[in-house]
Amino acid sequence: MKDALLSLRGLTKAYPGVVANSDISFDIRAGEVHALLGENGAGKSTLVKTIYGLVRPDHGTMTLAGQPYAPHEPRAARAAGVAMVFQHFSLFDALTVAENITLGMENPPPLKDLSARIRDVSDRYGLPLDPARIVGDLSAGERQRVEIIRCLLQDPRLMIMDEPTSVLTPQEVHILFETLRKLRAQGTSILYISHKLEEIRALCEHATILRLGKVVGTCDPRVTSARQMAEQMVGGTLQTPARAGNVTGEVVLEVKDLSAPSPRAFGMALKSVSFAVRKGEVLGIGGVAGNGQDELLLALSGEMRVADGMVQFKGQPVGRLGPTERRRLGLLTAPEERMGHAAAPDMSLTENALLTGAVREGLTANGFLNWGKARTFAESIIKGFDVRTPGPQNTARSLSGGNLQKFVIGREILQRPDVLVVNQPTWGVDASAAAAIRQALLDLASKGAAVIVVSQDLDELMEISDRFAALNEGRLSALRPAQGLTVDEIGLMLGGAHGMEVAHVAG
Amino acid sequence: MDLSAINPILLVASLMVAATPILLAAIGELVVERAGVLNLGVEGMMITGAIVGFIVATATGSPWIGFLGAAAGGAALSLLFAVLTQFLLSNQVATGLALTLVGLGLSSLLGQNYVGIRAPSVPSIHIPVISDIPVIGPILFQHDPMVYVGLGICLGVWAFLKYSRAGLVLRAVGENHDAAHALGYKVIRVRVLAILFGGACAGLGGAYLSLVRVPQWTEGVTAGAGWIALAIVVFASWRPGRLVIGAYLFGGVTVLQLNLQLVNVPIPVEILSMAPYLVTILTLVLLSAGRGGAMGAPGSLGKHFHASS
Numbered sequence: 001m002k003d004a005l006l007s008l009r010g011l012t013k014a015y016p017g018v019v020a021n022s023d024i025s026f027d028i029r030a031g032e033v034h035a036l037l038g039e040n041g042a043g044k045s046t047l048v049k050t051i052y053g054l055v056r057p058d059h060g061t062m063t064l065a066g067q068p069y070a071p072h073e074p075r076a077a078r079a080a081g082v083a084m085v086f087q088h089f090s091l092f093d094a095l096t097v098a099e100n101i102t103l104g105m106e107n108p109p110p111l112k113d114l115s116a117r118i119r120d121v122s123d124r125y126g127l128p129l130d131p132a133r134i135v136g137d138l139s140a141g142e143r144q145r146v147e148i149i150r151c152l153l154q155d156p157r158l159m160i161m162d163e164p165t166s167v168l169t170p171q172e173v174h175i176l177f178e179t180l181r182k183l184r185a186q187g188t189s190i191l192y193i194s195h196k197l198e199e200i201r202a203l204c205e206h207a208t209i210l211r212l213g214k215v216v217g218t219c220d221p222r223v224t225s226a227r228q229m230a231e232q233m234v235g236g237t238l239q240t241p242a243r244a245g246n247v248t249g250e251v252v253l254e255v256k257d258l259s260a261p262s263p264r265a266f267g268m269a270l271k272s273v274s275f276a277v278r279k280g281e282v283l284g285i286g287g288v289a290g291n292g293q294d295e296l297l298l299a300l301s302g303e304m305r306v307a308d309g310m311v312q313f314k315g316q317p318v319g320r321l322g323p324t325e326r327r328r329l330g331l332l333t334a335p336e337e338r339m340g341h342a343a344a345p346d347m348s349l350t351e352n353a354l355l356t357g358a359v360r361e362g363l364t365a366n367g368f369l370n371w372g373k374a375r376t377f378a379e380s381i382i383k384g385f386d387v388r389t390p391g392p393q394n395t396a397r398s399l400s401g402g403n404l405q406k407f408v409i410g411r412e413i414l415q416r417p418d419v420l421v422v423n424q425p426t427w428g429v430d431a432s433a434a435a436a437i438r439q440a441l442l443d444l445a446s447k448g449a450a451v452i453v454v455s456q457d458l459d460e461l462m463e464i465s466d467r468f469a470a471l472n473e474g475r476l477s478a479l480r481p482a483q484g485l486t487v488d489e490i491g492l493m494l495g496g497a498h499g500m501e502v503a504h505v506a507g
Numbered sequence: 508m509d510l511s512a513i514n515p516i517l518l519v520a521s522l523m524v525a526a527t528p529i530l531l532a533a534i535g536e537l538v539v540e541r542a543g544v545l546n547l548g549v550e551g552m553m554i555t556g557a558i559v560g561f562i563v564a565t566a567t568g569s570p571w572i573g574f575l576g577a578a579a580g581g582a583a584l585s586l587l588f589a590v591l592t593q594f595l596l597s598n599q600v601a602t603g604l605a606l607t608l609v610g611l612g613l614s615s616l617l618g619q620n621y622v623g624i625r626a627p628s629v630p631s632i633h634i635p636v637i638s639d640i641p642v643i644g645p646i647l648f649q650h651d652p653m654v655y656v657g658l659g660i661c662l663g664v665w666a667f668l669k670y671s672r673a674g675l676v677l678r679a680v681g682e683n684h685d686a687a688h689a690l691g692y693k694v695i696r697v698r699v700l701a702i703l704f705g706g707a708c709a710g711l712g713g714a715y716l717s718l719v720r721v722p723q724w725t726e727g728v729t730a731g732a733g734w735i736a737l738a739i740v741v742f743a744s745w746r747p748g749r750l751v752i753g754a755y756l757f758g759g760v761t762v763l764q765l766n767l768q769l770v771n772v773p774i775p776v777e778i779l780s781m782a783p784y785l786v787t788i789l790t791l792v793l794l795s796a797g798r799g800g801a802m803g804a805p806g807s808l809g810k811h812f813h814a815s816s
Contacts, residue, residue: 053691090686092679093682095675095679103690
C-alpha cells in the first residue's frame with residue numbers, strides 16, 4: 001500500500017512455552033486511527049512493545065514511512081516519531097508534571113521553556129494541566145493528560161495508545177476523543193488498543209483483530225457490530241449474563257456517615273459515606289480510580305478500622321472488628337489487586353484457599369491446619385468456577401489473570417457470604433471469564449446474599465447492578481435504580497470531567 | 508569539674524572535623540538510596556576505605572594519594588554489592604549486612620602490619636586574612652582540606668539532584684524503576700554508578716578517620732559511624748541540606764561529650780558516649796515529624812528490578 005505509514009511484515013516473537021506473536025502483518029496508514037483488538041493474552045502488548053522498541057522480534061520486519069524500522073530501544077522509536085501512552089501510567093508520583101514530561105523527551109528544553117510549551121500544547125488540544133503540580137496529587141484523567149502531552153510535544157507521526165479510556169469518566173473520554181480527532185486531522189496516525197468495542201466503533205476506521213498471537217481478521221469498525229467483533233476476538237459466541245431481578249429483602253449491611261482518612265500516601269479520604277444494601281441486591285459503585293474505592297473496600301473488609309456504628313451488619317455494629325471477625329459473621333470481601341492482596345502469589349492454591357476460608361469452612365482445628373479439608377475446598381473452587389490449572393498444588397502466580405480472578409471470587413462465593421464486597425471483579429480479565437464471574441455474582445445474589453460491586457467499568461455495573469451510586473472525591477452519590485440511567489446522568493454522578501482546574505480556580 | 512577548661516572556639520571548630528567522616532559516608536548513601544538501592548554495607552565500605560587509604564598513604568607518603576586509594580577501595584567493595592544485587596538479584600538487606608561483615612574482616616586482615624604506625628600528616632590550610640579573623644577564622648577557615656571537600660560534595664550532590672538532567676533521571680529511577688525502564692532509561696547502569704559513588708564516598712569518610720581524625724590504624728576504627736550515616740540519611744528525609752545539619756549535630760554532640768568527659772562531669776561515661784546518637788536521632792525525628800513525616804522515601808527503595816522483556 002502506498003500511503004502506509006507503518007508496515008509490519010511477518011513479526012514473530014516467542015517466549016519460552018508460548019508464541020506471543022506469530023507471523024503478524026498489517027499496515028497502519030497515515031492519518032488513520034487503527035484499532036488493535038484481542039483478548040488478554042492475544043499478543044497485543046507484545047506487538048506494541050515491539051513497535052516501541054521494548055521487545056525485539058525473532059523474525060519479521062517493520063517499515064516506517066518507506067524506511068526500514070527496527071528500534072532497539074524506546075529512545076530510537078521516539079526519535080523515529082513513534083510515541084506511546086501506556087496502559088499502566090509510566091509516571092513518577094513524587095515528581096512534578098514538567099519533570100515527568102522532560103523525562104520522556106529526547107532533547108528537552110530547559111524546564112522554564114518546557115513549562116511554557118506544556119501550557120501552549122495543553123491549551124491547543126483542550127487538555128488543561130499545570131506543569132508545576134506533583135503528579136501524585138493528580139486524578140487518573142489528569143495523569144493520562146501528562147502522558148499524552150509528553151507524546152504530543154515530540155510531534156509524533158504514530159501514537160500508540162494502550163487502553164487509554166479504562167480509567168476515565170464518560171466526559172473525559174469525550175475530551176480525549178476530541179483530542180485524538182484533532183490529531184488525526186493533522187495527519188498523525190494512532191494505534192488504539194481497547195476492550196471497549198463501542199469506543200472503537202466511534203473512533204477508528206480500521207481494526208486488526210488478534211487471537212492467540214495471530215491476525216484472525218480485519219474489519220471496518222464503523223460498519224461492524226460490537227458483537228461481531230467480540231465473537232471474532234474470542235472465536236465463539238458470547239453469553240450475556242441473566243439476572244433474576246426484584247429486590248425486597250431486609251437490610252443486611254448499613255453504612256452510616258462513614259468518614260475516615262486514607263491510610264495511604266496520595267490516597268483519598270472517605271467523607272460521610274452512607275448507604276444500605278438488602279438481601280438479594282446487587283449494588284454497583286462506580287467512579288474513577290482514586291476517588292475512595294480502595295478506602296471504602298478497606299473500611300468494609302475490616303482492614304481499616306472505623307468507628308463502631310459506621311458499619312452495621314444485620315443491625316450489629318462491626319466498624320471496629322477486623323477482617324476475620326467480619327468473615328465469621330458473614331461479611332466477605334475480594335479486593336482489586338489479585339497478586340499480593342487477594343492472593344499470596346507464591347503460595348499454592350490450597351494455601352490461598354486456607355487463608356480466607358479457614359474460619360467459615362472449618363479448615364483448622366485447635367490451631368492445626370486440616371490439609372485434607374483445605375485441599376478439598378480448593379478443588380471445589382477449581383471445579384465450580386472453571387479455574388484452568390493442573391491442580392491446587394500450583395502457585396497462585398502460575399495462573400493467568402482471569403483464572404486467578406475466578407479462583408479469588410469463587411473462594412468467597414463458596415463460603416456462602418451474607419454480604420460479598422468485590423472491587424474490580426473483571427479488571428484485566430478476558431470477555432468469557434468476565435461473563436462467568438458476573439454470572440456467578442448474579443447467582444449469588446439470587447440466592448439471597450447482598451453483593452456490592454465496586455468497579456470502573458460502567459457497562460459492567462449497568463449490566464449487573466440493581467442500584468447504582470458513584471464515588472467522587474471520597475463522597476458517595478445518592479443510590480439510583482440502575483435500570484434506565486443514561487450515560488450523561490452517570491457522568492454527572494461521577495462528578496463530570498475530572499480536574500477541570502480552570503473551572504476550580506474561577507469558582 | 509571545671510567547665511571553664513572547655514574552650515568554646517576550639518569546641519565548635521572541632522565539630523566540623525568530627526562530623527566530616529559521617530558527612531562523607533552519608534552523602535554517598537543518600538545518592539544510592541535516591542537511586543532506589545538500600546546499601547546497608549556503609550560501615551564495611553568505610554572501614555575498608557580507612558585501611559586502604561592508610562596503607563596507600565604510608566606507602567606513598569602522600570595522604571592525598573591515600574584518599575584516592577580509599578575512594579577506590581570503598582568503590583571496589585561496593586562493586587561487589589552492585590554485582591550481587593543488580594545482576595544476580597540477591598536481597599539488598601542481607602547483602603548489605605554481609606558487606607559490612609566482609610569489610611570489617613578484610614580491614615583487620617589488611618591492617619595486621621599497620622597497627623601503631625603514624626600516618627603522614629594532613630596539613631591544615633591557612634588562608635591569609637580570613638583564617639586570621641578572630642573567632643570565625645579558627646572555627647571555619649583553619650581546617651584540613653577534606654572538611655571542605657566533604658561540604659563541596661554535599662553542595663554538588665544537592666545541585667546535581669535538583670538541577671541536572673542526570674540527577675532527574677537518577678531520582679526517576681529511584682522513584683519508579685518500571686516506568687523509567689519503559690521510557691528507555693538504563694536502570695541497572697544508573698544504580699551501579701550510584702552504588703560506586705556511594706562506596707567511594709564511604710571510603711573517603713573512613714580514610715578521614717584513619718588519616719586525619721585518629722590518625723592511625725586501629726581495628727574497628729569506624730566504631731559504628733557507618734550506621735549513624737545510614738540513620739542520618741533516613742531521618743534527613745533524603746535531602747542533602749538536612750543531612751548536613753544532622754551530621755554536624757552529631758559531630759557537635761560528640762565533641763561536647765568528649766570535652767565533658769575530660770573535665771569529669773558527674774555523669775556516667777556510658778551515658779555521655781550514648782549522647783551523640785540519642786540527640787541526633789531525636790532531633791532528626793522531631794524535624795521530620797514536623798513537616799510531612801517520613802514522607803519522601805524513594806518509591807522503589809530496596810526493591811528488585813528485573814526487566815521483564
